[in-house]
Amino acid sequence: MTRMRGPWTVHDDREVYRNDWVSVTEHAVTRPDGKPGIYGVVGFANYALAILPVLADGRIVLVGQHRFPHDRYSWEIPEGGGALDADPLDGAVRELREETGYQATSWREVLRMDLSNSVTDETAIGYLATGLVPGEAEPEGTEDLLTRELHFCDALDEVVSGQITDALTVAMLFKAYYMAREGELDADLAAAMLDQGARRA
Known part of the structure; x- marks a missing residue:
């Protein structure tokens, strides 16, 4: 579901890696300048x-x-x-x-x-x-x-x-x-x- 995250529009989330300590999620986004992009976030447990x-x-x-x-x-x-x-x-x-x-x-x-x-x-x-x-x-x-x-x-x-x-x-x-x-x-x-x-x- 599309949602706003500050000035970013997030269209999709995809977890690409996980272990007991960290995960990596790739977000398909529209950037603040209106262009499409991705944003990768390392999450910590x-x-x-x-x-x-x-x-x-x-x-x-x-x-x-x-x-x-x-x-x-x-x-x-x-x-x-x-x-x-x-x-x-x-x-x-x-x-x-x-x-x-x-x-x-x-x-x-x-x-x-x-x-x-x-x-x-x-x-x-x-x-x-x-x-x-x-x-x-x-x-x-x-x-x-x-x-x-x-x-x-x-x-x-x-x-x-x-x-x-x-x-x-x-x-x-x-x-x-x-x-x-x-x-x-x-x-x-x-x-x-x-x-x-x-x-x-």
Whole structure:
């Protein structure tokens, strides 16, 4: 059935691929300029979840792994997926424990963003996790992970220099920096995160 989607007229939808994580749908459309066309959309079965774990001394926990699409190693904050029909916080708690072994006594949602919204419907939710208690990591079979802890300012340096390129990690670090600078975080935690003297030598 023909329908409007903003300035686009959609005449037909055809799912061309699906697995447990993503689907690809091709829409036959009339473009805003009146010409016929197609629009392909990648649909996601899960939220993208990102967790910024911050220790009391201003260090954060990063996870390193090979990312298949780019065929390169990537340092990121803990991330994963959460079912659309479930509480995303439950998924974030699970991902932090599985990837790092840490559990947090305090959780705060600090970010919602659309990832590549010209071709996907993926929504990301980011959490700040504090009051960290160490434990044993339980990575999934698709994950071959390493972890490292470094000061928040050093992680920011790696973003600015291009060593860290993962979109959610970049967004979460800059959001946390803004919050620390603007008094939106616990004062002691913010001071530890922004303490230049705590950076690596």
